[in-house]
Amino acid sequence: MHTYLDFEKPIAELEGKVQELRLLAQEDPSVSISDEVAKLEQKAAQLLQDAYSSLTPWQKLQVARHPRRPHFVDYVERLIEDFTPLAGDRLFGEDAAIMGGVGRFRGRSVMVIGHEKGSDTQTRMKHNFGMAKPEGYRKAVRLMKLAERFGLPVITLVDTAGAYPGIGGEERGQAEAIARSTDCCLGLGVPLIAVIIGEGGSGGAVALATGNRVLMLEHSVYSVISPEGAASILWRSGDKAQDAATAMKITAQNLHQLGVIDRVLPEPVGGAHRERAQMIKETGDAIEEELRGLERLDGNTLRRLRREKFLAMGRVGVL
Structure with a gap:
């Protein structure tokens, strides 16, 4: 239905x-x-x-949050062969909001890491609606370092409203974990391709999306804070969320124009949730194309280009 x-x-x-x-x-x-x-x-x-x-930015946000939109597990099922999930951060425990593991993507071994929101009440509770705790980001760091050790390209699939905002997360160092994950992305000596498949919310998204190439589905969104959160801060009212969505430039088209992302992936008419298999295949085609362009580069070049890419954001020249 x-x-x-x-x-x-x-x-x-x-x-x-x-x-x-x-x-x-x-x-x-x-x-x-x-x-x-x-x-x-x-x-x-x-x-x-x-x-x-x-679609307005607010409507695109609704599409990005559609319950039937393909999630991490759907992409892994269709794109990754022999996927072996890896769990735990080796410091505190396992966090199901971020999943990851090794597998084969169209003939090459890769490390795949991403947020999983869940598709029904039971799985949403299990995966905490894709909102990771510090151990989730520390697991991501562990897996990225493992990928670098064995020379595996890293593919990240981003879909989160933001990192878990609860007391437990703060007690265990949420900000530090996000910062270290972002730093790990920047320092990797292997290709890192990030795809915003749904919501890209705040530092919880950036921690996995600081890649050599950042792709974004046509109706996905990517922002420093949710429009609801921005409205509550700026106007003290959630009623202004639609205005915030427009002002914040959260759409793929806005962000591509601003140079924040590298490529917009067209979605089927009606959104990714109407033609899930088609969207997943076309996303895989784009990832494969981007990987071919990065695989010939050495580690130092990958690090330099990645850092230059993010340092250049927001620069408008010297006064």
Whole structure:
């Protein structure tokens, strides 16, 4: 069953009518509905096309948070062969909000690390909605260093509203863990490709997204704080979240123009959640293309280019 977003209500009504007509035809095969169904489907497809060709930043945020949007486990299942998950930070414990492991991506051994939000109530609780605690970032550091030791390219899949904000995380050094993960990304001597597949929230995202190449799905978002959080700070009201989303330039198109990300990956009409297999395959194609361009570079060059890339952000010249 498809989950519709608020702005998709007209589409939901038309697709609902199509389903009603098909059920009617099943009950009474003598009823001819093909012409009416074709007209409704064409109209629904046009509405979908129109809606997704002009999404506002707030609507893109809704799409990025869609419960059916492909998550880390979906990408791993379709893109990574012989995936072997690795757990624990060797300091405190395991954090299921960040998953990682080794496997084979289209003929090459890789390390894959990413946030997992979960797809239903049980798995969302297990993975803490993709909000990692310090041990999650320390696990990521452990796996990145392991990848460097064995010369494995690193692929990160980012999808989090932000790092876990609870007392336990602060007690165990959340800020320090995020900083060390970001620093580890910068210092890796192997290629690091990051893909923002859903939400890229705050330092919780940057800790895995400081890569040689940063890709972003068309309707994903990437920001220093959630629009709701920004609205509560700036206007003392969550009612201004839509205004904050627009002002913060959180969309892939904005960020590509600003030079924060390197490439925008087009999504199927209606978003990644409508054509999950297609989106995952096309993301894999983009990762493979980017890896081919980085694999010939030595460790020192990879480190230098990565640092120069991030140091250049926000520079507008010398006064």
